[in-house]
Amino acid sequence: MTALARVATPAGALLALSIAVAAPFVAPATAPFAAQDAQVDVHRFVTHTIAAEMTNGYQPIVVDLNADGRLDVIGLSTRLPDLVWFENPDWQRHVITTGLNRSINLAARDLDGDGIPELAIAHAFGTTHPNSLGILSLLTHQGDPTRPWRVRELDRTPTVHRLRWADIDGSGRPVLISAPLSGPAATAPDYRDDVPLYWYRPDDWTRRTLAETGQGVVHGLQVKPWDDPERDAVFSASFGGVQVHRYIDGEWIPELLVSGDPAPWPESGASDVDTGRLGERAFVTTIEPWHGPQVVVYREDNGGWTRQVIDTIGSGHTIVTADFDNDGRDEIVTGDRGDSEMLYLYASTDPSGANWSRQTLDDDMSPSACVVADLDADADTDLVCIGGRTANLKWYENVSP
Numbered sequence: 001m002t003a004l005a006r007v008a009t010p011a012g013a014l015l016a017l018s019i020a021v022a023a024p025f026v027a028p029a030t031a032p033f034a035a036q037d038a039q040v041d042v043h044r045f046v047t048h049t050i051a052a053e054m055t056n057g058y059q060p061i062v063v064d065l066n067a068d069g070r071l072d073v074i075g076l077s078t079r080l081p082d083l084v085w086f087e088n089p090d091w092q093r094h095v096i097t098t099g100l101n102r103s104i105n106l107a108a109r110d111l112d113g114d115g116i117p118e119l120a121i122a123h124a125f126g127t128t129h130p131n132s133l134g135i136l137s138l139l140t141h142q143g144d145p146t147r148p149w150r151v152r153e154l155d156r157t158p159t160v161h162r163l164r165w166a167d168i169d170g171s172g173r174p175v176l177i178s179a180p181l182s183g184p185a186a187t188a189p190d191y192r193d194d195v196p197l198y199w200y201r202p203d204d205w206t207r208r209t210l211a212e213t214g215q216g217v218v219h220g221l222q223v224k225p226w227d228d229p230e231r232d233a234v235f236s237a238s239f240g241g242v243q244v245h246r247y248i249d250g251e252w253i254p255e256l257l258v259s260g261d262p263a264p265w266p267e268s269g270a271s272d273v274d275t276g277r278l279g280e281r282a283f284v285t286t287i288e289p290w291h292g293p294q295v296v297v298y299r300e301d302n303g304g305w306t307r308q309v310i311d312t313i314g315s316g317h318t319i320v321t322a323d324f325d326n327d328g329r330d331e332i333v334t335g336d337r338g339d340s341e342m343l344y345l346y347a348s349t350d351p352s353g354a355n356w357s358r359q360t361l362d363d364d365m366s367p368s369a370c371v372v373a374d375l376d377a378d379a380d381t382d383l384v385c386i387g388g389r390t391a392n393l394k395w396y397e398n399v400s401p
Contacts, residue, residue, distance in 0.1 A: 043324050043331065043345055045361060045383065045396040050091045054393045055079050057386035062373040063108040066145045067115035071375050073384060075393045076106050078125070083139075086393070087146075088375065094146045096139060102126070107163040109174050111202050116141050118202075119149070120176055122160040128191075129184050134158040136178060138205075154205050157198060158184075162221035168199075168247035170230040176200040177210065177234055179221045190266050191216045197236060197245070211254045215240030216265065217290050220272035226282075237270040237286060258298050258305050261288040270296075276321030276330030278353045285332050287316035295319070295334055295346065299353050310346060310356045314338035317388075322372040322381045325400045332356075333383060337366040341390050366390045 054075050061074040070088040074096070083096045083103060096119070104125035108117040119139040126132030136155045142148075161181035165174040176199065183193030195214030198207050216239025226233035226244055234245040241259040245252050260270035272287040284298040284305065293312040298305040315338035321330040329351070335343035343362040349355045366389035375382040375395050383396040 043347065043359060044399045044401070046399055047362060048395050048397060049392060050086050050384075050395060051075055051084075051093070051393040053391060054386060055391050056388055057368055057391055057393060058103075058388065059105055059369045060371055060384045060386045060393060061106050061108055061119075062371050062375065062384055063117050065116060070377070071373055073375075073393065073395070074106060074108070074119075075386060076103055076121075078102055078104060083121070085145075096149045097151055098148075100124075100137070100151070104161055105163045107165050107176065109165040111174075116145055120154075120163050120165075122163055122178070125161065125181075126159060127181055128186055128188070129158040129182070132158040132160075134160040134180065136160055136163075154200070155207055157207070161218070164221055164223040164234070166199075166223040166232040166234060168232055168234075170228070174202070176202065177221065177223060179214070179218050179236060181219065182217055183214075186216070191239070192265070195238065197234070210234070210252050211236075211243070211245055213240075213243060213254050214238045216269065219290055220270065220286075222273050222275070224275060226275065235273050235275070237273040239266055239269040239290065241269050242273050242284065242286060258284060258286070258307065260286060260296075261292065261294065263289065266290070267292075272316065272319045272334075274319050274321045274332075276332065277323075278329045278348055279351060281353070283330075283353055285319055285321060287319050287334060291315050291317060295332070295344075297332070297353060297356070308354075311344070311358055313342070313344070314340050318367050318369045318385075320370050320372055320383075322383075324381055324383075324398055326380070329353075333361070333370055333372075333385075335362075335365060335367040335370075335385075337368055337388050341366040341387070343367055343370075343385060361396060362394070364390055365392065365394060 056079040058078045059076040065072045074085045082098045100123040102125040103123040105122045107120045110117045124133035124135040134157045138152045139149045159181040162179040164177045178198040182191045183195045186193040195218045196212045197210040199210045218238040220237030222235040223232045242257045244257050245254050267289045270286040270288050271290045286296045288294040295311040297308045314336035317337045319334040332346040343365040345359045346356045366387040367385045368388040370385040380398045382398045386393045
C-alpha cells in the first residue's frame with residue numbers, strides 16, 4: 001500500500017509523499033496521511049479568479065482571440081446558454097455565441113492565417129446515441145471578435161465528446177480529431193460497443209474514420225508528440241485502456257499502450273490521459289477508471305510499463321502534466337471534482353518517478369478540466385482550471401522559484 005507523509009506548505013496546504021509499491025492502491029480516498037515529515041520543494045502559485053458564475057463549467061480553452069499577443073480564456077459550460085471568452089489582462093467578458101444546446105468540447109486553431117482562431121465546437125451532447133444529435137460546428141469571427149461569431153454546422157456524429165487539433169504528419173497543417181463518447185449500440189451501465197474516432201481536414205470537412213478500436217466509453221483524448229517530436233500522436237482513454245494512434249505513410253496505426261484498471265468491465269480501463277517526462281524517460285499518467293478515484297503513473301520498465309497508483313481522490317475528470325519548476329521533471333495536476341472539491345499537484349521526488357509528493361493547490365476547485373499555458377508571458381508555465389460544482393474559472397500564476 002502507498003505510504004503518505006504530510007507537511008504544511010507556506011500557504012497552509014498539505015503536502016503528501018507517496019512511496020511506490022507493486023500492488024494496486026486500495027485504500028479509500030479519505031485515508032489519513034502518515035505523520036512523518038517529507039522534505040520536498042513546494043511549487044508556488046498565486047490564484048486569480050477569472051469568473052465566479054460558470055455553472056457546470058466544463059472546459060477552459062486558452063488562446064489569443066483578438067490578435068493582441070495575449071492569451072485569452074474561453075469558458076465552456078454544459079448548461080449556460082452563452083459561450084463566452086474573457087479578455088486578458090482584465091478578463092472582460094465577451095459572448096461568442098448563444099443558444100448552443102449542451103456544449104461539451106471546443107478546439108481552437110487559426111485556419112485562415114488572420115491571427116484569430118476558428119473554433120470547432122461539439123454540442124447537442126448526450127451519453128448514448130438515442131439522446132444525442134452530436135453536432136460539430138465551426139465558429140468564425142465576423143471582423144470584431146468581441147461581437148457574436150458566425151456558427152456553421154459541419155457534421156453530426158452522436159455522442160461527440162472530445163475535439164483536438166493535431167499536426168499528424170509534421171506538415172504544420174492541422175486536422176481535427178473527434179472522439180464520440182460511446183458506440184451506436186452502447187447502453188448504460190456497460191456501454192458495451194466499439195467506439196469510432198474520426199478526423200477531418202479543414203479544406204473539405206469530410207468525415208474520415210481514424211480507428212474503431214475504442215471500447216465502452218472513450219472519455220479521454222490527448223494530442224501531443226510521442227516518439228516523433230515533429231508530429232503529433234493521438235491518445236485515447238477508454239474501458240479498454242489507453243491507445244496511441246500514429247499516422248504513418250498515409251494510414252493510422254493504433255497501439256494499446258496500457259490496459260488501465262484491471263477490474264472487470266465496466267470498472268476497467270482509463271478515463272483521462274496525459275504523458276510527461278522525467279528527464280529523458282517518458283511516463284504516462286491517467287485517471288482510472290471512468291470518472292474514477294485513482295491517480296496512476298506508468299513508468300517504462302524493460303520495454304513495458306509498470307503501473308503505480310500514486311493516490312486516490314474522489315472523482316477525477318482531468319489530468320495534465322507540465323514542468324512548472326524547470327527541473328527537467330514534469331509534474332502532474334488533477335483533482336476531485338466530487339465532494340472534496342480539491343485541486344492537487346504531484347511532483348516526483350526522485351529521478352525515476354518511484355516516489356511522488358502531493359500538494360494541495362486549491363480547496364475551492366472541482367476541476368472538470370485544466371490546461372497549461374504561459375498566461376502572463378513571463379516564460380514559465382501557468383495553469384487554468386474550470387470547476388463544475390464550484391462553478392468557477394481560475395488561473396494559477398506560477399511563481400515557483
